[in-house]
Amino acid sequence: KNEVEQSPQNLTAQEGEFITINCSYSVGISALHWLQQHPGGGIVSLFMLSSGKKKHGRLIATINIQEKHSSLHITASHPRDSAVYICAVSTFRHSGAGSYQLTFGKGTKLSVIP
Amino acid sequence: SQTIHQWPATLVQPVGSPLSLECTVEGTSNPNLYWYRQAAGRGLQLLFYSVGIGQISSEVPQNLSASRPQDRQFILSSKKLLLSDSGFYLCAWSVQAGSYEQYFGPGTRLTVT
Numbered sequence: 001k002n003e004v005e006q007s008p009q010n011l012t013a014q015e016g017e018f019i020t021i022n023c024s025y026s027v028g029i030s031a032l033h034w035l036q037q038h039p040g041g042g043i044v045s046l047f048m049l050s051s052g053k054k055k056h057g058r059l060i061a062t063i064n065i066q067e068k069h070s071s072l073h074i075t076a077s078h079p080r081d082s083a084v085y086i087c088a089v090s091t092f093r094h095s096g097a098g099s100y101q102l103t104f105g106k107g108t109k110l111s112v113i114p
Numbered sequence: 115s116q117t118i119h120q121w122p123a124t125l126v127q128p129v130g131s132p133l134s135l136e137c138t139v140e141g142t143s144n145p146n147l148y149w150y151r152q153a154a155g156r157g158l159q160l161l162f163y164s165v166g167i168g169q170i171s172s173e174v175p176q177n178l179s180a181s182r183p184q185d186r187q188f189i190l191s192s193k194k195l196l197l198s199d200s201g202f203y204l205c206a207w208s209v210q211a212g213s214y215e216q217y218f219g220p221g222t223r224l225t226v227t
Contacts (some may be wrong), residue, residue, distance in 0.1 A: 004157075018193070033215075040177075043218040101148075102216055106201040111153050 003027050006066030006087050006105035013112050017072040021023040021108045026068065030090040034061050034072045037107065046072070046085075077112045086110050116141035121218040123158055129227055133178075133192040136221050137205030140186065145207040147188040148216065152202040163164050164188060165210065200226045 005024045013019050023032070034046040047054050047061040049070075054061050058077075063070040074081055087105040117140045127133060139145055149161040151188055160173045162180035168220040170180050177196050181189045 031215075035218075041204075041221040041223060043204065043221070045215065045217070048215050088158075101160060101163065102158075103160075104158040106155075 002086055004089055004105040006085075006108050008108060009106065010109045011075070011081050011111070013077050015078060015112055015113075015114050017077050019026075019077050019110065019112075021072045021085050021087075021110070023070045023072070023101075023105055024068060024103065025087075025089050027071075027091055027103070030092060031047050032063055033088040033090065033102065034070075035086040035088060037086060039083070043086070074110075077110075079112045079114050082110055082112050116217065116219075118205060118207055118217060118219040120203075120222050122222060123220065124223045125150040125225070127195050127224065129159050129197055129226055130194050133172050133190070133199070133224070135203055135205075135224075137188040137190075137192040137208045137219055138186055139188075142186070142207070142209070144185060144210055146184060147212055148208075149188065150204040150206065152204065154201065160205065162190070178219075195226045197226050200224055 003026050007022045022071050031048050031050045035043050036045045036046050046059060049061055049063050051065060058075045060073040072085055084107040086107045088102040089101055119138050121136055147164045150158045152158045152160055162170055162172055164170050164182045167182055168183055177193050177199060178190060203222045203224060206216040208216045
């Protein structure tokens with residue numbers, strides 16, 4: 001079983017719809033990240049959060065530490081939001097000198113149709 | 115400001131040929147550096163990470179190796195590529211000493227034929 005599970009794997013929405021992508025994890029984490037991967041492959045970080053809720057424009061990310069669950073919401077979706085959205089969790093690894101490392105979900109492919 | 119570069123952007127190599135992918139970071143010192151691979155239909159997988167020059171940790175046994183000859187340079191190599199080495203390779207960096215955030219390079223798409 002993967003440590004980070006995302007749902008759905010694929011999502012098609014009409015322009016303007018409200019979108020929710022879910023992420024569940026099974027390990028203790030330092031932080032949770034939402035990333036956006038464009039069709040060309042480049043990845044940008046959308047949010048990093050360890051509690052509560054963050055908002056940036058039409059994007060909202062929430063996390064429930066007790067339930068080990070996070071959601072990414074997109075309001076008033078637009079075709080330019082079409083991308084793969086990836087959930088990742090930071091955990092501290094004690095091997096070697098130690099560092100925070102990311103474990104990734106498989107991503108949710110979002111297609112927004114005009 | 116910090117930037118991260120990867121090259122080449124795309125690469126097509128025959129089975130059995132060598133590989134060298136390079137990643138460099140500008141605008142920061144002593145970063146943690148990471149190599150990830152994204153195979154078709156799979157999530158990103160950590161291959162190697164480095165906390166300093168010459169210090170490399172491998173996460174999974176594989177046909178690849180990594181080196182860090184300079185503070186802000188991270189190289190991914192193979193002596194003989196396999197078909198299964200095809201994928202999208204991402205380099206990332208983070209600040210040392212307790213930072214959760216990682217910053218990703220543009221990636222290299224490798225196709226082994």
